[in-house]
Amino acid sequence: MKPEEKTDKSAVVEKDKEWKTKKEEQRFEDNFLGFALEEKFKLLHYTYTYIDKVYEDISNFPKKHEMIKKQLVKTSFELLEKISAGNYSHNKKYKKQMADEAVAKVKTLYFLFHMMEKDNMISIKRIYKLKLKLDTISKCLVGWRKAM
Numbered sequence: 001m002k003p004e005e006k007t008d009k010s011a012v013v014e015k016d017k018e019w020k021t022k023k024e025e026q027r028f029e030d031n032f033l034g035f036a037l038e039e040k041f042k043l044l045h046y047t048y049t050y051i052d053k054v055y056e057d058i059s060n061f062p063k064k065h066e067m068i069k070k071q072l073v074k075t076s077f078e079l080l081e082k083i084s085a086g087n088y089s090h091n092k093k094y095k096k097q098m099a100d101e102a103v104a105k106v107k108t109l110y111f112l113f114h115m116m117e118k119d120n121m122i123s124i125k126r127i128y129k130l131k132l133k134l135d136t137i138s139k140c141l142v143g144w145r146k147a148m
Contacts, residue, residue, distance in 0.1 A: 041087050049133065050137060057129075065119065068112060078105050096145065
């Protein structure tokens with residue numbers, strides 16, 4: 001066995017030990033962020049981070065408002081779906097339609113945040129941070145739509 005092969009194997013073993021000692025959540029987070037950072041289309045990257053933040057912030061959502069929580073998650077994923085479909089399509093007309101539908105999803109999300117704020121479902125600070133992320137997505141959507 002050559003000396004450089006030995007160091008390569010030890011590096012692999014060390015990496016494997018490090019991977020096993022990480023918590024499952026951390027491994028998922030590392031993998032997710034790696035996937036999100038690989039994305040070249042910034043709008044998709046912003047949407048990934050927005051959805052990640054939504055899941056983090058609604059973990060302690062009141063049970064009596066379960067319907068709003070489900071609608072928030074559903075609409076967020078539909079937004080991601082519309083943006084992805086438009087991004088990977090080669091048909092300009094279809095891209096415009098998907099961008100328009102994504103804007104409609106953003107408007108729905110703003111309304112859901114308004115309801116959450118009105119009924120104090122989560123802290124105002126968390127809602128504000130989510131709205132800022134949604135503002136970034138909205139601005140990018142408008143720019144994307146104009147660029148077509």
